[in-house]
Amino acid sequence: MKGYSGKILHIDLKTRKTRVEEKPEEWYKLWIGGVSMASRLCWENIVPGCDPYSPENPVCIANGIFAGTPVPVGGKFGLASKSPLTGFLGDSLSGSWFSIALKRAGWDGVVLHNSSDTWVNVFIDDDRVDFLDATYLLGKGTFQTEEAIREKLGDDQVRSCTIGVCGEHMVRYANVTNDGRQAGRTGHGAVWASKKLKALSVRGTKGVTVADPKKLMELSFHISKEAQGKYTEKYRIYGTTTNMLDMDKIGLLPTRNYQDGTFEHVNLVSGQYLDAHHKVKVIACAQCPIACEQMSIVKTGPFAGAMTGVEYESLQANSSNLGISDMRACIQLLEIADHDGMDSMSMGVTISYAMECYEKGVLKKEDFACKQFPEGIEMNFGNGEAAVTLAKMIRDREGIGDLLAEGTRIACKKIDAERGTESWKWAMNIKGLECPGYDARALKTFSVGLATGTRGGCHNRSAAYDPDIKGEVNRFTIDETRGKVAAESEEYAAVYDTLPLCKFIRRCFTGKADRAGAWPAIAELINATTGWDFGYDDVDLIGIRAHTIKKAFNIREGWTATDDDLPWRWKNEPFTKGASAGYTVSDEELAYLKDIYYQAKGWTKDGLIPSDLLIKLGMPDVAEQIGVKGE
Amino acid sequence: MATSTSKYEYIVCDPAACIGCQLCEYVCSYTKTGEYNSYRSRIRVVRMDEVLISAIACRTCENAPCVVVCPRDALTQDSESGIIRVDSTKCDGCAWCIEACDFGAISINPATKLAEICDQCETVEGGPQCVLWCPKEALTLTNPDRQAQKTRRDLIKDSLEFPTKTKDPR
Numbered sequence: 001m002k003g004y005s006g007k008i009l010h011i012d013l014k015t016r017k018t019r020v021e022e023k024p025e026e027w028y029k030l031w032i033g034g035v036s037m038a039s040r041l042c043w044e045n046i047v048p049g050c051d052p053y054s055p056e057n058p059v060c061i062a063n064g065i066f067a068g069t070p071v072p073v074g075g076k077f078g079l080a081s082k083s084p085l086t087g088f089l090g091d092s093l094s095g096s097w098f099s100i101a102l103k104r105a106g107w108d109g110v111v112l113h114n115s116s117d118t119w120v121n122v123f124i125d126d127d128r129v130d131f132l133d134a135t136y137l138l139g140k141g142t143f144q145t146e147e148a149i150r151e152k153l154g155d156d157q158v159r160s161c162t163i164g165v166c167g168e169h170m171v172r173y174a175n176v177t178n179d180g181r182q183a184g185r186t187g188h189g190a191v192w193a194s195k196k197l198k199a200l201s202v203r204g205t206k207g208v209t210v211a212d213p214k215k216l217m218e219l220s221f222h223i224s225k226e227a228q229g230k231y232t233e234k235y236r237i238y239g240t241t242t243n244m245l246d247m248d249k250i251g252l253l254p255t256r257n258y259q260d261g262t263f264e265h266v267n268l269v270s271g272q273y274l275d276a277h278h279k280v281k282v283i284a285c286a287q288c289p290i291a292c293e294q295m296s297i298v299k300t301g302p303f304a305g306a307m308t309g310v311e312y313e314s315l316q317a318n319s320s321n322l323g324i325s326d327m328r329a330c331i332q333l334l335e336i337a338d339h340d341g342m343d344s345m346s347m348g349v350t351i352s353y354a355m356e357c358y359e360k361g362v363l364k365k366e367d368f369a370c371k372q373f374p375e376g377i378e379m380n381f382g383n384g385e386a387a388v389t390l391a392k393m394i395r396d397r398e399g400i401g402d403l404l405a406e407g408t409r410i411a412c413k414k415i416d417a418e419r420g421t422e423s424w425k426w427a428m429n430i431k432g433l434e435c436p437g438y439d440a441r442a443l444k445t446f447s448v449g450l451a452t453g454t455r456g457g458c459h460n461r462s463a464a465y466d467p468d469i470k471g472e473v474n475r476f477t478i479d480e481t482r483g484k485v486a487a488e489s490e491e492y493a494a495v496y497d498t499l500p501l502c503k504f505i506r507r508c509f510t511g512k513a514d515r516a517g518a519w520p521a522i523a524e525l526i527n528a529t530t531g532w533d534f535g536y537d538d539v540d541l542i543g544i545r546a547h548t549i550k551k552a553f554n555i556r557e558g559w560t561a562t563d564d565d566l567p568w569r570w571k572n573e574p575f576t577k578g579a580s581a582g583y584t585v586s587d588e589e590l591a592y593l594k595d596i597y598y599q600a601k602g603w604t605k606d607g608l609i610p611s612d613l614l615i616k617l618g619m620p621d622v623a624e625q626i627g628v629k630g631e
Numbered sequence: 632m633a634t635s636t637s638k639y640e641y642i643v644c645d646p647a648a649c650i651g652c653q654l655c656e657y658v659c660s661y662t663k664t665g666e667y668n669s670y671r672s673r674i675r676v677v678r679m680d681e682v683l684i685s686a687i688a689c690r691t692c693e694n695a696p697c698v699v700v701c702p703r704d705a706l707t708q709d710s711e712s713g714i715i716r717v718d719s720t721k722c723d724g725c726a727w728c729i730e731a732c733d734f735g736a737i738s739i740n741p742a743t744k745l746a747e748i749c750d751q752c753e754t755v756e757g758g759p760q761c762v763l764w765c766p767k768e769a770l771t772l773t774n775p776d777r778q779a780q781k782t783r784r785d786l787i788k789d790s791l792e793f794p795t796k797t798k799d800p801r
Binding site: 068072143156221227228284290308309 | 670
């Protein structure tokens, strides 16, 4: 088998024993890698119904098919477990040198079972696995931890996935970091901490070979050069931060916890402003010729010296969404999130929830008391210093930070129960995962993509905002086509998440990003790597299978159609100003959209998956467990 | 302090342009070995922290210390190109050359345990493959004169207004 080693490494953190599982080539043809293979490993290895923090919830890592080769943007891996935020599948991607080291070490996937009794740094050294004491790493930030491990092991090529202080404190939306990139969402850092796994390091010294290297070099060279042209201009110059002005213009920029869709100070927190005043350098993920990460620094004021990469989702969640117009405070907030290891999106939306609670009198100044400010903090929107203090309180689980570290869903439940309030109405999460920077009130196709999303409020799995924003469909209204549009867009995205390839490369194959433009080129890359004979339909099936296994996992965890919902605010409170004023997604509209979406997927009206569909997709064992009779 | 006294060509990396993607390492190792493996690359990317990134390959020093120091005379320097060649029948992987190199530009092949040094792809069509592939044109094959000229030009470009006559007349 080319492109794969055929081996999955199982590591038991408690007994400290390892086991090698050999998978047949047919298995790889079904699951490929990345999010799909990681989700499949979850299906095979997670005990159904387990507590996400229990030893029964293993950490599943699946490498990318192109990791370690020159295929542009192919240096990525998938990471999945049962999410402590959603109780469903938590699947993340990260672009990283970790994936390349893992490929060179000869492992297609790693499953970390059970829980360690003491803090551990697992070190995969080619074929050998060491369980190193991690006590000396405790309290260190994410990048610091990686550096300390490299120093201790004496090799720059050792790559690590680490958790920061937020992970150690089991902030429910803590993440896993490697080389400044994050498997960011759904709380992997907290799962790792529950296993006392501070870091997973890899050294791989073996070469990576492919079936047809000459062809792969030709294809890769072409894509890499195309990626320097107009197709990636947006990402190369301002990165995704350019969305700030675009989203404001169409009135969907999350502002003050999604109360507004336009921000009066947007020019002070735009990508263009960042570029002019804060940008130091752009950097790339492993194997990426685009380089979209805008490394930005604060030069003046109380946060001078703060530096981190800034992108749209993190930026909106911590600027307009908090009513903050001081870019310096935003960069400081993001540095805390990245350095100490928590999801900047969930963090921003949790802080904005708390700010709205403060402005509406649900939480008082004294509720925000901490060591630094024993009398409390005035947590108004726009108060950058207050937000920074609250982020640190969340990190350290100090005062109310302890509750807010649980995410908006758990926090609002507790606050409302204690105070008889209705703050759940502005707890902006879907299935427990905080919402992204695309307000769905006037992105009606995307709204059903978000509501039905297997991992909750995520803009990366459903890509249905694209046809909405581009005007391929009318974003303000619904019609019978939207179920299909939403289903196809998430299956399209799932192909990229499975290989994985970064979606920013999507136009560089042929100039056209649609299936006809991209699938044949992706099939060529797969064939040159593996020697298989994939065609258009095989590539298309990758995405359908990936999405199906995730959904199947959720069904096994007890998912029902009522879980596919939107935040109350999006269903009941229209914007009063801006280009999207006056719109909501009503309960009736959502119910209709869900119906036609389930139908487009070939599922039952309750959103369950018929057995014959699962069998057709090559998953008879899944059909046996969760398949239902078709309608 | 590391100094190169080269009169020859060598590959340099502009750290302001380098994005740290490491494509040069894959391309180098593939060109030399048919495999993708950073450990087999003769150009190496260094990431000191998130923004301090650059790549280093052989600087073809004049009277190269690695050549002088080799106890088995395995290393020779081409008098025309300055390229340093390793005779694999003589090299025994003692790594004295690595200690002598001010730039950390020599590595030991983990499979053969012998020294490997950038040869600017002298036998490969199209010249240095890393330069050809570098997506940000951060890598260039240059010599001290050309490098100085480029630095002077960049300095002037950055510090002075562009001349009026080349401006768009509108």
